[in-house]
Amino acid sequence: MTPPTAQTQRPIEAVTGNQAVAYAMKQINPDVVAAYPITPQTDVVQNFAEYVADGVVKANFVTVESEHSAMSACIGSASSGARTMTATSSAGFALMWEMVYIAASMRAPIVMTTVNRALSGPINIHCDHSDTMGGRDAGWVQIYNEDAQEAYDATIMGFPIAEHPDVRLPLMNMYDGFIISGAIGPLQSLTDEEVQQFVGQAPGYPSLLDFDNHVTFGPFDGLHGWYFEHKVNQQRAMDNALAVIQDVYDRFAALSGRRYQHLMQYRMEDADIAIVVIGSAAGNARSVADKLRAEGVKAGVIKVRTFRPFPAAQYAKALAGVKAVGIMDRADSFGAAGGPLYMDVTSALYQQGVYTKAANFIYGLGGRDIFPHNIEEAFRVLQKAAEGGDLPKSRVYLNMKGA
Amino acid sequence: MSPSQKKWDVSKIQEWPPEKHEAGAVIPEAGNAVNYQTGGWRGERPVRDADKCTQCLFCYFYCPDTSVIVEDKKVVGFDLEHCKGCGICAAECPADAIVMCTETDFEQNGGNE
Numbered sequence: 001m002t003p004p005t006a007q008t009q010r011p012i013e014a015v016t017g018n019q020a021v022a023y024a025m026k027q028i029n030p031d032v033v034a035a036y037p038i039t040p041q042t043d044v045v046q047n048f049a050e051y052v053a054d055g056v057v058k059a060n061f062v063t064v065e066s067e068h069s070a071m072s073a074c075i076g077s078a079s080s081g082a083r084t085m086t087a088t089s090s091a092g093f094a095l096m097w098e099m100v101y102i103a104a105s106m107r108a109p110i111v112m113t114t115v116n117r118a119l120s121g122p123i124n125i126h127c128d129h130s131d132t133m134g135g136r137d138a139g140w141v142q143i144y145n146e147d148a149q150e151a152y153d154a155t156i157m158g159f160p161i162a163e164h165p166d167v168r169l170p171l172m173n174m175y176d177g178f179i180i181s182g183a184i185g186p187l188q189s190l191t192d193e194e195v196q197q198f199v200g201q202a203p204g205y206p207s208l209l210d211f212d213n214h215v216t217f218g219p220f221d222g223l224h225g226w227y228f229e230h231k232v233n234q235q236r237a238m239d240n241a242l243a244v245i246q247d248v249y250d251r252f253a254a255l256s257g258r259r260y261q262h263l264m265q266y267r268m269e270d271a272d273i274a275i276v277v278i279g280s281a282a283g284n285a286r287s288v289a290d291k292l293r294a295e296g297v298k299a300g301v302i303k304v305r306t307f308r309p310f311p312a313a314q315y316a317k318a319l320a321g322v323k324a325v326g327i328m329d330r331a332d333s334f335g336a337a338g339g340p341l342y343m344d345v346t347s348a349l350y351q352q353g354v355y356t357k358a359a360n361f362i363y364g365l366g367g368r369d370i371f372p373h374n375i376e377e378a379f380r381v382l383q384k385a386a387e388g389g390d391l392p393k394s395r396v397y398l399n400m401k402g403a
Numbered sequence: 404m405s406p407s408q409k410k411w412d413v414s415k416i417q418e419w420p421p422e423k424h425e426a427g428a429v430i431p432e433a434g435n436a437v438n439y440q441t442g443g444w445r446g447e448r449p450v451r452d453a454d455k456c457t458q459c460l461f462c463y464f465y466c467p468d469t470s471v472i473v474e475d476k477k478v479v480g481f482d483l484e485h486c487k488g489c490g491i492c493a494a495e496c497p498a499d500a501i502v503m504c505t506e507t508d509f510e511q512n513g514g515n516e
Contacts, residue, residue: 106427106428107426108427168426206425214434215433219435226428229424233421
Protein backbone atom coordinates (compact mmCIF):
# COMPACT_ATOMS: atom_id res chain seq x y z
CA MET A 1 0.00 0.00 0.00
CA THR A 2 1.19 3.46 -0.84
CA PRO A 3 0.96 5.83 2.11
CA PRO A 4 -1.97 8.23 2.05
CA THR A 5 -1.21 11.50 0.31
CA ALA A 6 -3.02 14.79 0.09
CA GLN A 7 -4.69 13.40 -3.04
CA THR A 8 -6.04 10.23 -1.48
CA GLN A 9 -7.35 12.22 1.46
CA ARG A 10 -9.67 14.30 -0.69
CA PRO A 11 -13.32 13.70 0.13
CA ILE A 12 -15.17 11.24 -2.08
CA GLU A 13 -18.52 12.37 -3.43
CA ALA A 14 -21.18 10.21 -5.05
CA VAL A 15 -22.15 11.67 -8.44
CA THR A 16 -23.31 10.59 -11.87
CA GLY A 17 -20.89 10.78 -14.78
CA ASN A 18 -22.84 13.72 -16.15
CA GLN A 19 -22.73 15.59 -12.85
CA ALA A 20 -18.98 15.01 -12.67
CA VAL A 21 -18.45 16.50 -16.12
CA ALA A 22 -20.80 19.45 -15.53
CA TYR A 23 -18.91 20.16 -12.31
CA ALA A 24 -15.61 20.09 -14.21
CA MET A 25 -17.08 22.54 -16.73
CA LYS A 26 -18.15 24.83 -13.87
CA GLN A 27 -14.63 24.74 -12.44
CA ILE A 28 -13.04 25.41 -15.85
CA ASN A 29 -15.48 28.34 -16.23
CA PRO A 30 -15.33 28.64 -20.05
CA ASP A 31 -16.35 31.78 -21.94
CA VAL A 32 -19.01 30.13 -24.09
CA VAL A 33 -21.10 26.97 -23.93
CA ALA A 34 -23.34 26.49 -26.97
CA ALA A 35 -25.50 23.39 -26.82
CA TYR A 36 -28.78 21.92 -27.92
CA PRO A 37 -30.90 21.67 -24.76
CA ILE A 38 -33.29 18.81 -25.56
CA THR A 39 -32.87 15.04 -25.98
CA PRO A 40 -30.64 13.37 -27.18
CA GLN A 41 -28.74 15.89 -25.09
CA THR A 42 -27.75 14.56 -21.67
CA ASP A 43 -28.06 16.32 -18.33
CA VAL A 44 -24.46 17.51 -18.59
CA VAL A 45 -25.98 20.58 -20.19
CA GLN A 46 -28.93 20.69 -17.81
CA ASN A 47 -26.58 20.62 -14.81
CA PHE A 48 -24.40 23.29 -16.38
CA ALA A 49 -27.52 25.43 -17.04
CA GLU A 50 -28.17 25.36 -13.30
CA TYR A 51 -24.70 26.81 -12.67
CA VAL A 52 -25.51 29.52 -15.22
CA ALA A 53 -28.87 30.24 -13.58
CA ASP A 54 -27.20 30.39 -10.16
CA GLY A 55 -24.70 32.91 -11.49
CA VAL A 56 -21.66 30.88 -10.45
CA VAL A 57 -20.14 30.71 -13.95
CA LYS A 58 -19.35 33.50 -16.39
CA ALA A 59 -20.16 31.51 -19.53
CA ASN A 60 -22.32 32.92 -22.27
CA PHE A 61 -24.68 29.93 -22.47
CA VAL A 62 -26.24 29.68 -25.92
CA THR A 63 -29.15 27.28 -26.35
CA VAL A 64 -29.45 26.69 -30.07
CA GLU A 65 -32.08 25.01 -32.22
CA SER A 66 -30.04 21.99 -33.33
CA GLU A 67 -26.69 20.30 -32.79
CA HIS A 68 -25.57 21.50 -36.22
CA SER A 69 -26.12 25.02 -34.92
CA ALA A 70 -24.49 24.15 -31.60
CA MET A 71 -21.25 23.18 -33.29
CA SER A 72 -21.52 26.13 -35.69
CA ALA A 73 -21.85 28.50 -32.73
CA CYS A 74 -18.89 26.83 -31.04
CA ILE A 75 -16.74 27.29 -34.15
CA GLY A 76 -17.63 30.97 -34.37
CA SER A 77 -17.01 31.42 -30.69
CA ALA A 78 -13.66 29.62 -30.69
CA SER A 79 -12.60 31.57 -33.79
CA SER A 80 -13.14 34.77 -31.85
CA GLY A 81 -10.78 33.54 -29.15
CA ALA A 82 -13.37 32.47 -26.58
CA ARG A 83 -12.80 29.29 -24.61
CA THR A 84 -15.66 27.16 -25.84
CA MET A 85 -17.27 23.95 -24.62
CA THR A 86 -20.27 21.87 -25.56
CA ALA A 87 -21.76 18.44 -25.00
CA THR A 88 -23.77 16.02 -27.06
CA SER A 89 -24.65 12.37 -27.49
CA SER A 90 -25.86 9.83 -30.02
CA ALA A 91 -28.03 11.28 -32.81
CA GLY A 92 -27.10 14.78 -31.63
CA PHE A 93 -23.50 14.09 -32.52
CA ALA A 94 -24.62 12.68 -35.86
CA LEU A 95 -26.52 15.90 -36.62
CA MET A 96 -23.34 17.92 -35.91
CA TRP A 97 -21.48 15.92 -38.52
CA GLU A 98 -20.66 18.57 -41.12
CA MET A 99 -19.51 21.08 -38.52
CA VAL A 100 -17.50 18.50 -36.56
CA TYR A 101 -15.13 18.25 -39.53
CA ILE A 102 -15.06 22.02 -39.99
CA ALA A 103 -14.18 22.57 -36.31
CA ALA A 104 -11.14 20.34 -36.74
CA SER A 105 -10.02 21.78 -40.07
CA MET A 106 -10.40 25.34 -38.75
CA ARG A 107 -8.27 24.18 -35.83
CA ALA A 108 -10.81 25.43 -33.29
CA PRO A 109 -9.75 24.11 -29.85
CA ILE A 110 -13.27 23.30 -28.65
CA VAL A 111 -13.70 20.78 -25.81
CA MET A 112 -16.79 18.60 -26.18
CA THR A 113 -18.19 15.83 -24.03
CA THR A 114 -19.88 13.13 -26.05
CA VAL A 115 -21.82 10.58 -24.05
CA ASN A 116 -21.65 7.32 -26.01
CA ARG A 117 -25.07 6.10 -27.09
CA ALA A 118 -26.39 4.13 -30.03
CA LEU A 119 -27.44 5.43 -33.41
CA SER A 120 -30.82 4.21 -34.61
CA GLY A 121 -32.40 2.07 -35.93
CA PRO A 122 -34.20 0.26 -34.60
CA ILE A 123 -34.71 3.25 -32.32
CA ASN A 124 -32.39 2.79 -29.36
CA ILE A 125 -30.97 5.31 -26.93
CA HIS A 126 -28.70 3.04 -24.91
CA CYS A 127 -24.96 2.70 -24.66
CA ASP A 128 -22.67 1.79 -27.49
CA HIS A 129 -19.86 3.54 -29.32
CA SER A 130 -21.49 3.92 -32.75
CA ASP A 131 -21.72 7.70 -32.44
CA THR A 132 -18.12 8.70 -31.76
CA MET A 133 -16.60 5.80 -33.69
CA GLY A 134 -18.26 7.36 -36.72
CA GLY A 135 -16.42 10.57 -35.88
CA ARG A 136 -12.99 9.02 -35.57
CA ASP A 137 -11.77 10.37 -38.92
CA ALA A 138 -13.02 13.91 -38.30
CA GLY A 139 -9.76 15.24 -36.89
CA TRP A 140 -10.67 15.57 -33.21
CA VAL A 141 -8.57 14.30 -30.35
CA GLN A 142 -10.67 11.50 -28.83
CA ILE A 143 -10.27 10.25 -25.27
CA TYR A 144 -12.43 7.42 -23.90
CA ASN A 145 -13.12 7.24 -20.18
CA GLU A 146 -14.03 4.26 -18.02
CA ASP A 147 -15.88 5.99 -15.19
CA ALA A 148 -17.05 9.34 -13.79
CA GLN A 149 -13.65 10.09 -12.27
CA GLU A 150 -11.88 9.60 -15.57
CA ALA A 151 -14.49 11.69 -17.38
CA TYR A 152 -14.04 14.51 -14.86
CA ASP A 153 -10.26 14.31 -15.19
CA ALA A 154 -10.35 14.25 -19.00
CA THR A 155 -12.60 17.32 -19.05
CA ILE A 156 -10.09 19.25 -16.96
CA MET A 157 -7.21 18.06 -19.15
CA GLY A 158 -9.14 19.08 -22.28
CA PHE A 159 -8.00 22.66 -22.86
CA PRO A 160 -4.31 22.16 -22.00
CA ILE A 161 -4.24 19.52 -24.76
CA ALA A 162 -6.56 21.16 -27.31
CA GLU A 163 -5.05 24.65 -27.00
CA HIS A 164 -1.41 23.52 -26.99
CA PRO A 165 0.44 25.34 -29.82
CA ASP A 166 1.74 22.04 -31.21
CA VAL A 167 -1.80 20.62 -31.31
CA ARG A 168 -4.56 23.25 -31.63
CA LEU A 169 -7.29 20.72 -32.36
CA PRO A 170 -10.75 20.20 -30.91
CA LEU A 171 -11.01 17.50 -28.26
CA MET A 172 -13.79 15.06 -27.51
CA ASN A 173 -14.00 13.11 -24.30
CA MET A 174 -16.38 10.21 -24.12
CA TYR A 175 -17.93 7.87 -21.58
CA ASP A 176 -20.56 5.19 -21.69
CA GLY A 177 -24.17 6.33 -21.83
CA PHE A 178 -26.31 5.43 -18.78
CA ILE A 179 -23.72 2.95 -17.44
CA ILE A 180 -21.50 5.90 -16.52
CA SER A 181 -23.47 8.99 -17.54
CA GLY A 182 -26.51 8.19 -15.41
CA ALA A 183 -25.17 5.81 -12.77
CA ILE A 184 -23.70 7.15 -9.54
CA GLY A 185 -20.04 6.55 -8.84
CA PRO A 186 -17.25 8.00 -6.70
CA LEU A 187 -15.57 11.30 -7.55
CA GLN A 188 -12.60 13.01 -5.96
CA SER A 189 -12.68 16.53 -7.33
CA LEU A 190 -10.00 19.17 -7.35
CA THR A 191 -10.55 22.62 -5.91
CA ASP A 192 -11.63 25.46 -8.19
CA GLU A 193 -8.22 27.10 -7.69
CA GLU A 194 -6.37 23.92 -8.65
CA VAL A 195 -8.47 23.58 -11.80
CA GLN A 196 -7.99 27.22 -12.76
CA GLN A 197 -4.25 26.94 -12.26
CA PHE A 198 -4.04 23.68 -14.22
CA VAL A 199 -6.12 24.92 -17.13
CA GLY A 200 -4.35 28.30 -17.19
CA GLN A 201 -4.88 31.14 -19.65
CA ALA A 202 -5.93 30.49 -23.23
CA PRO A 203 -3.11 31.20 -25.67
CA GLY A 204 -3.67 34.12 -28.04
CA TYR A 205 -4.63 32.52 -31.31
CA PRO A 206 -5.80 34.62 -34.27
CA SER A 207 -9.19 36.04 -33.40
CA LEU A 208 -12.05 37.45 -35.44
CA LEU A 209 -12.51 40.04 -32.71
CA ASP A 210 -8.93 41.33 -32.81
CA PHE A 211 -9.48 44.58 -34.68
CA ASP A 212 -5.79 45.44 -34.61
CA ASN A 213 -4.84 42.27 -36.45
CA HIS A 214 -7.49 41.45 -38.99
CA VAL A 215 -7.83 37.82 -40.06
CA THR A 216 -10.02 35.79 -42.36
CA PHE A 217 -11.40 32.46 -41.12
CA GLY A 218 -12.87 29.68 -43.24
CA PRO A 219 -11.83 31.00 -46.66
CA PHE A 220 -12.58 29.42 -50.03
CA ASP A 221 -9.68 27.28 -51.22
CA GLY A 222 -10.63 26.14 -54.69
CA LEU A 223 -9.26 23.56 -57.07
CA HIS A 224 -5.72 24.93 -57.24
CA GLY A 225 -5.39 25.88 -53.59
CA TRP A 226 -3.85 24.30 -50.52
CA TYR A 227 -6.54 22.01 -49.12
CA PHE A 228 -4.09 19.12 -49.45
CA GLU A 229 -1.35 20.88 -47.44
CA HIS A 230 -3.83 21.85 -44.72
CA LYS A 231 -4.84 18.19 -44.40
CA VAL A 232 -1.15 17.30 -44.01
CA ASN A 233 -0.97 19.86 -41.21
CA GLN A 234 -3.97 18.31 -39.46
CA GLN A 235 -2.21 14.94 -39.40
CA ARG A 236 1.02 16.55 -38.15
CA ALA A 237 -0.95 18.14 -35.32
CA MET A 238 -2.26 14.66 -34.45
CA ASP A 239 1.31 13.30 -34.48
CA ASN A 240 2.35 16.10 -32.12
CA ALA A 241 -0.64 15.45 -29.89
CA LEU A 242 0.64 12.05 -28.75
CA ALA A 243 3.51 13.60 -26.78
CA VAL A 244 1.49 16.62 -25.64
CA ILE A 245 -1.32 14.45 -24.28
CA GLN A 246 1.07 12.26 -22.30
CA ASP A 247 2.74 15.38 -20.93
CA VAL A 248 -0.63 16.74 -19.79
CA TYR A 249 -1.51 13.33 -18.28
CA ASP A 250 1.78 13.47 -16.35
CA ARG A 251 1.23 17.02 -15.14
CA PHE A 252 -2.24 16.00 -14.05
CA ALA A 253 -0.81 13.02 -12.14
CA ALA A 254 1.46 15.36 -10.21
CA LEU A 255 -1.59 17.37 -9.18
CA SER A 256 -4.18 14.68 -8.57
CA GLY A 257 -2.25 11.46 -7.97
CA ARG A 258 -4.22 9.83 -10.80
CA ARG A 259 -1.87 8.59 -13.49
CA TYR A 260 -2.98 8.06 -17.08
CA GLN A 261 -1.38 6.53 -20.16
CA HIS A 262 -2.57 6.39 -23.78
CA LEU A 263 -3.33 2.72 -23.17
CA MET A 264 -3.87 1.48 -19.64
CA GLN A 265 -2.27 -1.92 -19.20
CA TYR A 266 -3.42 -4.42 -16.59
CA ARG A 267 -1.36 -7.55 -15.84
CA MET A 268 0.19 -7.32 -19.31
CA GLU A 269 3.84 -7.83 -18.25
CA ASP A 270 3.89 -11.57 -18.99
CA ALA A 271 0.45 -12.01 -20.59
CA ASP A 272 -0.11 -14.83 -23.11
CA ILE A 273 -3.61 -13.66 -23.97
CA ALA A 274 -5.05 -10.16 -23.83
CA ILE A 275 -8.29 -8.27 -24.29
CA VAL A 276 -8.31 -4.72 -25.69
CA VAL A 277 -11.42 -2.88 -24.58
CA ILE A 278 -12.89 0.63 -24.34
CA GLY A 279 -14.83 2.26 -21.53
CA SER A 280 -16.93 0.83 -18.74
CA ALA A 281 -16.49 -2.83 -19.79
CA ALA A 282 -12.81 -2.62 -18.81
CA GLY A 283 -13.62 -3.27 -15.15
CA ASN A 284 -15.34 -6.55 -16.00
CA ALA A 285 -12.42 -7.49 -18.23
CA ARG A 286 -9.92 -6.89 -15.43
CA SER A 287 -11.93 -8.95 -12.93
CA VAL A 288 -12.13 -11.83 -15.44
CA ALA A 289 -8.37 -11.57 -16.03
CA ASP A 290 -7.87 -11.85 -12.26
CA LYS A 291 -10.04 -14.98 -12.18
CA LEU A 292 -8.07 -16.58 -15.04
CA ARG A 293 -4.76 -15.59 -13.43
CA ALA A 294 -5.88 -17.47 -10.29
CA GLU A 295 -6.27 -20.53 -12.53
CA GLY A 296 -2.76 -20.02 -13.91
CA VAL A 297 -3.85 -18.52 -17.23
CA LYS A 298 -1.68 -15.51 -18.09
CA ALA A 299 -4.43 -13.08 -19.04
CA GLY A 300 -4.11 -9.31 -19.37
CA VAL A 301 -6.21 -6.32 -20.34
CA ILE A 302 -5.47 -3.15 -22.29
CA LYS A 303 -7.93 -0.35 -21.79
CA VAL A 304 -8.04 2.18 -24.61
CA ARG A 305 -7.77 5.75 -23.37
CA THR A 306 -6.31 7.93 -26.13
CA PHE A 307 -8.05 6.77 -29.30
CA ARG A 308 -7.21 9.71 -31.62
CA PRO A 309 -4.34 10.08 -32.15
CA PHE A 310 -3.94 6.31 -32.08
CA PRO A 311 -0.69 5.28 -30.37
CA ALA A 312 0.08 2.51 -32.87
CA ALA A 313 3.67 1.84 -31.75
CA GLN A 314 2.60 1.48 -28.13
CA TYR A 315 -0.02 -1.14 -29.04
CA ALA A 316 2.53 -3.09 -31.04
CA LYS A 317 4.98 -2.98 -28.14
CA ALA A 318 2.36 -4.03 -25.60
CA LEU A 319 1.11 -6.91 -27.74
CA ALA A 320 4.43 -8.13 -29.20
CA GLY A 321 4.85 -10.87 -26.60
CA VAL A 322 1.19 -11.88 -26.53
CA LYS A 323 0.13 -15.13 -28.27
CA ALA A 324 -3.45 -14.08 -29.01
CA VAL A 325 -5.32 -10.80 -28.58
CA GLY A 326 -9.06 -10.21 -28.55
CA ILE A 327 -10.19 -6.76 -29.63
CA MET A 328 -13.60 -5.79 -28.32
CA ASP A 329 -15.73 -3.38 -30.31
CA ARG A 330 -18.89 -1.78 -28.97
CA ALA A 331 -19.68 -0.52 -32.49
CA ASP A 332 -19.41 -2.09 -35.91
CA SER A 333 -18.03 -0.81 -39.18
CA PHE A 334 -20.39 -2.58 -41.52
CA GLY A 335 -18.72 -4.28 -44.44
CA ALA A 336 -15.20 -3.70 -43.11
CA ALA A 337 -12.72 -6.35 -41.99
CA GLY A 338 -13.95 -5.84 -38.42
CA GLY A 339 -15.05 -3.25 -35.89
CA PRO A 340 -13.23 0.09 -35.78
CA LEU A 341 -10.97 -0.73 -32.82
CA TYR A 342 -10.08 -4.09 -34.37
CA MET A 343 -9.02 -2.38 -37.58
CA ASP A 344 -6.88 0.16 -35.73
CA VAL A 345 -5.15 -2.38 -33.49
CA THR A 346 -4.48 -4.91 -36.25
CA SER A 347 -3.21 -2.16 -38.57
CA ALA A 348 -0.91 -0.97 -35.79
CA LEU A 349 0.47 -4.48 -35.33
CA TYR A 350 1.04 -4.98 -39.06
CA GLN A 351 2.62 -1.55 -39.45
CA GLN A 352 5.10 -2.30 -36.67
CA GLY A 353 5.88 -5.83 -37.91
CA VAL A 354 4.14 -7.61 -35.02
CA TYR A 355 2.02 -10.56 -36.14
CA THR A 356 0.12 -11.46 -32.98
CA LYS A 357 -3.01 -13.52 -33.67
CA ALA A 358 -6.05 -11.25 -33.31
CA ALA A 359 -9.79 -11.84 -33.09
CA ASN A 360 -12.66 -9.36 -33.11
CA PHE A 361 -15.42 -9.53 -30.51
CA ILE A 362 -18.49 -7.37 -31.00
CA TYR A 363 -20.44 -6.70 -27.81
CA GLY A 364 -22.84 -4.36 -26.09
CA LEU A 365 -24.58 -2.90 -29.15
CA GLY A 366 -27.60 -0.79 -28.19
CA GLY A 367 -26.86 -1.29 -24.51
CA ARG A 368 -26.80 -5.10 -24.57
CA ASP A 369 -25.35 -6.34 -21.27
CA ILE A 370 -21.79 -7.59 -21.20
CA PHE A 371 -21.42 -10.07 -18.33
CA PRO A 372 -18.15 -11.40 -16.92
CA HIS A 373 -18.96 -14.80 -18.42
CA ASN A 374 -19.17 -13.20 -21.88
CA ILE A 375 -15.68 -11.82 -21.49
CA GLU A 376 -14.48 -15.16 -20.12
CA GLU A 377 -15.89 -16.76 -23.27
CA ALA A 378 -13.72 -14.38 -25.31
CA PHE A 379 -10.65 -15.19 -23.24
CA ARG A 380 -11.32 -18.94 -23.74
CA VAL A 381 -11.32 -18.43 -27.54
CA LEU A 382 -7.96 -16.69 -27.20
CA GLN A 383 -6.65 -19.41 -24.89
CA LYS A 384 -7.26 -22.08 -27.54
CA ALA A 385 -5.44 -19.99 -30.14
CA ALA A 386 -2.54 -19.40 -27.72
CA GLU A 387 -2.23 -23.18 -27.43
CA GLY A 388 -1.83 -23.49 -31.21
CA GLY A 389 -5.39 -23.36 -32.52
CA ASP A 390 -6.80 -20.98 -35.08
CA LEU A 391 -8.71 -17.81 -34.29
CA PRO A 392 -12.04 -17.04 -35.93
CA LYS A 393 -11.46 -14.73 -38.89
CA SER A 394 -14.91 -13.16 -38.77
CA ARG A 395 -16.59 -11.23 -35.97
CA VAL A 396 -17.50 -13.11 -32.81
CA TYR A 397 -20.65 -11.71 -31.18
CA LEU A 398 -20.81 -11.76 -27.38
CA ASN A 399 -24.21 -12.18 -25.68
CA MET A 400 -26.10 -12.31 -28.98
CA LYS A 401 -29.58 -13.81 -28.60
CA GLY A 402 -30.09 -17.18 -30.24
CA ALA A 403 -26.37 -17.99 -30.36
CA MET B 404 -3.25 51.15 -31.30
CA SER B 405 -3.24 51.38 -35.04
CA PRO B 406 -4.21 48.37 -37.14
CA SER B 407 -1.12 46.47 -38.21
CA GLN B 408 -2.06 45.79 -41.78
CA LYS B 409 1.17 44.10 -42.75
CA LYS B 410 0.97 42.94 -46.32
CA TRP B 411 0.84 39.16 -46.41
CA ASP B 412 3.72 38.10 -48.65
CA VAL B 413 2.46 35.22 -50.76
CA SER B 414 4.82 35.75 -53.69
CA LYS B 415 6.29 32.23 -53.41
CA ILE B 416 3.21 30.47 -52.04
CA GLN B 417 3.43 27.78 -54.74
CA GLU B 418 6.71 26.66 -53.16
CA TRP B 419 5.53 26.71 -49.54
CA PRO B 420 5.77 23.48 -47.55
CA PRO B 421 2.67 22.67 -45.46
CA GLU B 422 4.08 24.13 -42.24
CA LYS B 423 4.44 27.59 -43.78
CA HIS B 424 0.66 27.85 -44.16
CA GLU B 425 -1.30 29.26 -41.23
CA ALA B 426 -3.04 26.60 -39.14
CA GLY B 427 -6.70 26.22 -40.01
CA ALA B 428 -6.23 28.09 -43.31
CA VAL B 429 -6.48 31.39 -41.45
CA ILE B 430 -5.49 34.29 -43.69
CA PRO B 431 -3.62 36.95 -41.69
CA GLU B 432 -5.48 39.82 -43.32
CA ALA B 433 -9.09 40.72 -44.04
CA GLY B 434 -11.05 42.05 -46.99
CA ASN B 435 -9.22 39.85 -49.47
CA ALA B 436 -12.15 38.39 -51.42
CA VAL B 437 -11.38 41.03 -54.06
CA ASN B 438 -8.16 39.16 -54.79
CA TYR B 439 -10.11 36.10 -55.86
CA GLN B 440 -10.89 36.80 -59.49
CA THR B 441 -14.06 35.07 -60.55
CA GLY B 442 -14.30 36.68 -64.00
CA GLY B 443 -12.84 33.55 -65.58
CA TRP B 444 -16.09 31.70 -64.84
CA ARG B 445 -17.93 33.95 -67.29
CA GLY B 446 -19.42 32.62 -70.53
CA GLU B 447 -21.16 35.86 -71.46
CA ARG B 448 -20.23 39.45 -70.76
CA PRO B 449 -22.55 42.45 -70.37
CA VAL B 450 -22.24 45.08 -73.11
CA ARG B 451 -23.81 48.48 -72.42
CA ASP B 452 -25.12 50.91 -75.02
CA ALA B 453 -24.24 54.32 -73.53
CA ASP B 454 -26.79 56.08 -75.78
CA LYS B 455 -29.70 54.00 -74.45
CA CYS B 456 -28.51 54.06 -70.83
CA THR B 457 -30.54 56.45 -68.63
CA GLN B 458 -28.17 56.09 -65.65
CA CYS B 459 -30.98 54.75 -63.46
CA LEU B 460 -28.37 52.54 -61.69
CA PHE B 461 -30.67 49.49 -61.57
CA CYS B 462 -27.78 47.36 -62.83
CA TYR B 463 -25.55 48.67 -60.04
CA PHE B 464 -28.08 47.81 -57.35
CA TYR B 465 -28.98 44.39 -58.75
CA CYS B 466 -25.45 43.12 -59.52
CA PRO B 467 -24.74 40.31 -57.01
CA ASP B 468 -20.97 40.68 -57.46
CA THR B 469 -20.73 44.49 -57.18
CA SER B 470 -19.18 44.44 -60.64
CA VAL B 471 -20.88 47.51 -62.08
CA ILE B 472 -18.40 50.37 -61.86
CA VAL B 473 -19.92 53.70 -60.91
CA GLU B 474 -18.07 57.01 -60.88
CA ASP B 475 -19.74 60.32 -59.99
CA LYS B 476 -23.11 58.52 -59.75
CA LYS B 477 -22.79 57.28 -63.34
CA VAL B 478 -22.22 53.78 -64.69
CA VAL B 479 -18.90 53.78 -66.52
CA GLY B 480 -18.32 50.08 -67.12
CA PHE B 481 -18.07 46.58 -65.66
CA ASP B 482 -15.44 44.96 -63.44
CA LEU B 483 -14.74 41.99 -65.70
CA GLU B 484 -12.28 40.47 -63.23
CA HIS B 485 -15.23 39.68 -60.95
CA CYS B 486 -18.32 39.69 -63.22
CA LYS B 487 -19.48 36.07 -63.57
CA GLY B 488 -21.76 36.85 -66.50
CA CYS B 489 -25.02 36.04 -64.70
CA GLY B 490 -27.00 38.50 -66.87
CA ILE B 491 -29.07 39.97 -64.05
CA CYS B 492 -28.04 43.50 -65.08
CA ALA B 493 -29.29 42.91 -68.66
CA ALA B 494 -32.54 41.37 -67.40
CA GLU B 495 -33.25 44.23 -65.00
CA CYS B 496 -32.24 47.14 -67.25
CA PRO B 497 -35.51 49.07 -67.95
CA ALA B 498 -33.98 50.77 -71.01
CA ASP B 499 -32.70 47.56 -72.65
CA ALA B 500 -29.29 49.21 -72.69
CA ILE B 501 -27.40 46.07 -71.66
CA VAL B 502 -27.10 42.92 -73.77
CA MET B 503 -25.20 39.76 -72.94
CA CYS B 504 -22.60 38.82 -75.52
CA THR B 505 -20.88 35.43 -75.49
CA GLU B 506 -17.16 35.63 -74.89
CA THR B 507 -16.50 33.72 -78.13
CA ASP B 508 -18.61 36.19 -80.17
CA PHE B 509 -16.80 38.99 -78.43
CA GLU B 510 -13.42 37.52 -79.33
CA GLN B 511 -14.48 36.82 -82.96
CA ASN B 512 -15.59 40.40 -83.22
CA GLY B 513 -12.02 41.48 -82.57
CA GLY B 514 -12.78 42.58 -79.04
CA ASN B 515 -15.15 45.35 -80.18
CA GLU B 516 -18.37 45.84 -78.26
